[in-house]
Amino acid sequence: MPELPEVETYVRDLEPELSGRSVIGASVQWDRTIAAPSVGEFLARIAGQRFVDFDRRGKYMLLGMERDGNRGDTLIIHLRMTGEVHIYPLDEAIKMKDKHTHVVLILDDGRHMHYRDQRKFGRLWLVDDPAQVLARLGPEPLGEGFTVDGFAHSLAKRTAAIKGLLLNQSIVAGVGNIYADEALFLASIHPLRSGSSLKPAELDRLIESIRVVLMRGIEMKGSSLQNYIRLDGMKGNFQEEHKVFRRTGQPCITCGTLVERIVVTQRSTHFCPTCQVMK
DNA sequence: ACCGGAGCCTGTTAGC
DNA sequence: TGCTAACAGGCTCCGG
Numbered sequence: 001m002p003e004l005p006e007v008e009t010y011v012r013d014l015e016p017e018l019s020g021r022s023v024i025g026a027s028v029q030w031d032r033t034i035a036a037p038s039v040g041e042f043l044a045r046i047a048g049q050r051f052v053d054f055d056r057r058g059k060y061m062l063l064g065m066e067r068d069g070n071r072g073d074t075l076i077i078h079l080r081m082t083g084e085v086h087i088y089p090l091d092e093a094i095k096m097k098d099k100h101t102h103v104v105l106i107l108d109d110g111r112h113m114h115y116r117d118q119r120k121f122g123r124l125w126l127v128d129d130p131a132q133v134l135a136r137l138g139p140e141p142l143g144e145g146f147t148v149d150g151f152a153h154s155l156a157k158r159t160a161a162i163k164g165l166l167l168n169q170s171i172v173a174g175v176g177n178i179y180a181d182e183a184l185f186l187a188s189i190h191p192l193r194s195g196s197s198l199k200p201a202e203l204d205r206l207i208e209s210i211r212v213v214l215m216r217g218i219e220m221k222g223s224s225l226q227n228y229i230r231l232d233g234m235k236g237n238f239q240e241e242h243k244v245f246r247r248t249g250q251p252c253i254t255c256g257t258l259v260e261r262i263v264v265t266q267r268s269t270h271f272c273p274t275c276q277v278m279k
Numbered sequence: 280a281c282c283g284g285a286g287c288c289t290g291t292t293a294g295c
Numbered sequence: 296t297g298c299t300a301a302c303a304g305g306c307t308c309c310g311g
Contacts, residue, residue: 121287
């Protein structure tokens, strides 16, 4: 489940592999993977562009390119649920290409970059201005723009459960199901509390908790449950530090109460009913 | 504006 | 054992 730490790990791993490399050709096996432009235009435009900038916004990877020394397009990749990116030497690429490999970029050093996605939810964009794709995203949780005042404003009058609101990318960008559950546990906030019910001290605690779990997630190179693997095929390690996520029926590490699982806004949600009270 | 639910996908697991 | 149904959770779209 790639969320902010997993995507950040991908961007950091991609930079040394791709920086300065040009795309000399491409193929698309599942058209819907390309969100924009059309597949034909994507193939025509990406050839001849060179990777120069590497960034992330929320769960989007931003791979900035240039053409003939001039500013080019940005290749945006969103992994959604099961997306993976791999770079292989030619002989290995031929062996590794399978029915889940939906996009192949051929690099000028002969290696192939694969976009692979079991469930086909992930998307790629090739755009001259990333802003159009990223327009609805809220602040970066690890940046200065994520403030108590702004967070309070976003949650005011919100009757929905805080768990669901944390998954809303226009409120804060990059938090997904794993890190939402872990942050709420760390902040001792019940996932069903309404957004508007949270007091300033709780918002403060929640912001800090979101930052702590995301930073630790990045340090551990992400959480590998069933699907997420890194560029080089290695797993992340943060799953070993999960306090509540997928720990249903196991004792809370703080108080020993058994961790419960409920469904909130169509998402499985894990929490300690003793440490995270409704108040 | 906000909220909840359907739909997109496929592999794995639970249950009959 | 073999089948089907439920589940996994990223996001967009739609109706109320």
